[in-house]
Amino acid sequence: MTERIIQVDALARVEGEGALYVRLNGAQIEAVEFRIFEPPRFFEAFMVGRDAREAPDITSRICGICPIAYIMGASQAVEQALGIGTSPDIEALRRMLYCGEWIQSHVLHAAMLHAPDFLGLADAIEIAKTNPDLVRKALRLKKLGNTLMEVIGGRSVHPVNTRIGGFYRAPEVERIRALIPELEWGAQAARELTLAFAGFDFPADEYDYHFVSLVHPEDYPITQGRIGSSRGLDIPVADFNAHFSEHHVARSNALQGRMKDGSAYLVGPLARYTNNYDRLSASCQATALEAGLGPVVRNPFKSILVRMIEVQYACEEAARIAGSYVAPSPAFFVAPDRAGEGHGCTEAPRGLCYHHYRIDAEGRIEMAQIVPPTSQNQPQIEADLTRVVAANLGMADDALKWRCEQTIRNYDPCISCATHFLKLTVDRV
Amino acid sequence: MAPRPKLAVWKFASCDGCQLTLLDCEDELLAIADALDIAQFLEATKVATDGPYDVSLVEGSITTAHDAQRIRDIRAQTKTLITIGACATAGGTQSLRNFADVDAYTSMVYAHPDYISTLATSTPISDHVKVDFELRGCPVSKHQLLELISATLAGRKPHVPLTSQCTECKQHGTTCVTVAHGIPCLGPVTQAGCGNLCPSVGRGCYGCFGPKETPNAAALSAQMAGLGLPPRALRDLYRSFNAAAPEFQAESKRHD
Missing domain, CATH: 3.40.50.700 (NADH:ubiquinone oxidoreductase-like, 20kDa subunit)
Structure with missing residues (x-):
């Protein structure tokens, strides 16, 4: 039999360092590995002994693309451990800030990193040569997300205005209201980009995923909710470790998340959308329908459409919050030193992000556990690769390699997060 | 071309x-x-x-x-x-x-x-x-x-000032958080350039631009200790995103 090796030593257009290795012996798939060689940075270890109130600023450095996910998850967990609550006005402002992160992160991935795959191009700069208006629209939308983060958080990468208990300073009402016209433009632009991307030629691929996300009775989940799934899981955030576990495999510097029974599951836009379709706005549901999506999306290549619908939602939601914004007063609640344990969980752009801390009587961290979305998705990414390779054995090596890379990019993997990503090697034996 | x-x-x-x-x-x-x-x-x-x-x-x-x-x-x-x-x-x-x-x-x-x-x-x-x-x-x-x-x-030299964050506070008209509110701030020993982000929201600078040229960290630490900052908190303030920058590393070790 002939051996075929499909290998990508350093995946492009992903956040962080990953590789892909597939080895085939005729039609037999002998190995499929999504390797993460990003060097580990040991956040959970060096947090021990630090003041728990530093956790949001330190953990934000896990990822420059989704710092809010870390700031918010850490804030929730530490606030719970130290026994303080915030106010509805603070929580509304946190949700609006998080909308900014969804917008910039989703548009970066959908328009600049993922869309080139469907057009057979190397990057967004090449798209701009033939369709400059599309790229300019995407860049303006991405900038809007960053502007939200700057106005509320002080800076788009590693915001400085957030703290345990709330915000250092509440933004002035006029500055928040001034964002509304661009947010209204943004919702429309996101809808137009969704419909433009809906014209791509999507590979026929469907899988019955176990979708895991936050679920919430009223809101499309961003900052709050219980952990729910498409197969009936419905648990409080604090029970995360009773249902999910992390495993260390030699090919990855990131721990891999699995259900306790060893099965893979999927977090991220497809899971959020399917588990919470009824909580999307009527206008977002209308965009989905026009883009050809039903209330359940099982084709991972169509995650690009779901991301853009979530951008529309985030623009609408941020505009809604801005419209009724009152500057929180007080801007923050002070947390006392006390021993405690807390859990936090939010929907990072790439999916469920769980934080868990134990704190001593001086308010210092005794134990930190952070489970980012890309760690949880690794087993499902490898399962997707196996399925995609099996369905496309007739493809030439270069085409198959690109299809495998695209399969990984469907997840918008954040390897920097996961190590707290990947090289493709395909071996055809 | x-x-x-x-x-x-x-x-x-x-x-x-x-x-x-x-x-x-x-x-x-x-x-x-x-x-x-x-x-x-x-x-x-x-x-x-x-x-x-x-x-x-x-x-x-x-x-x-x-x-x-x-x-x-x-x-x-x-x-x-x-x-x-x-x-x-x-x-x-x-x-x-x-x-x-x-x-x-x-x-x-x-x-x-x-x-x-x-x-x-x-x-x-x-x-x-x-x-x-x-x-x-x-x-x-x-x-x-x-x-x-x-x-x-x-082919020219970039205009990147090497002065302290304090100069950004002056340029922005930001009230000194340490003098006015007793908030610990690394501004006097941190290089300018962020755009005066933390002090302008009433927060002390946390040193994310690293040490300025010839910082006098010992004098700043004495000032912050006088504000009631315990040695461990002082050590951790220098020991964050630029922990291994020589001037910050030396100062954090003095408070170990």
């Missing part, structure tokens, strides 16, 4: 935030792509052109033997090598490992420490190769990054 300068963007141990800052130049990005031949930028493009490169922007710190070799190979192919951000210029947050036992760290985070290959330290790029310019910040400032690219293209 003269060929466009070849730009390469490289990543080492980091959060990707400084590379992202380049992609966050939404209004300038297409012009930058016109002015430069982007020969390597793995996070943004599949294009991967071989060296030599006119300019390399390097993000991240050195934490593995493989990366220590990789940066030497990049240096050998690069005319002007510029580090971007706190990881590349000072070792980054991950340099907190330099103060502890890495074997204990790997066993704390990973179930099978034997799968992990890592150095005991996280070190800046300049510990390994000659660096032509270091851009500070965790993350770098978009404005300073654009100025640096423009200056490098024009």
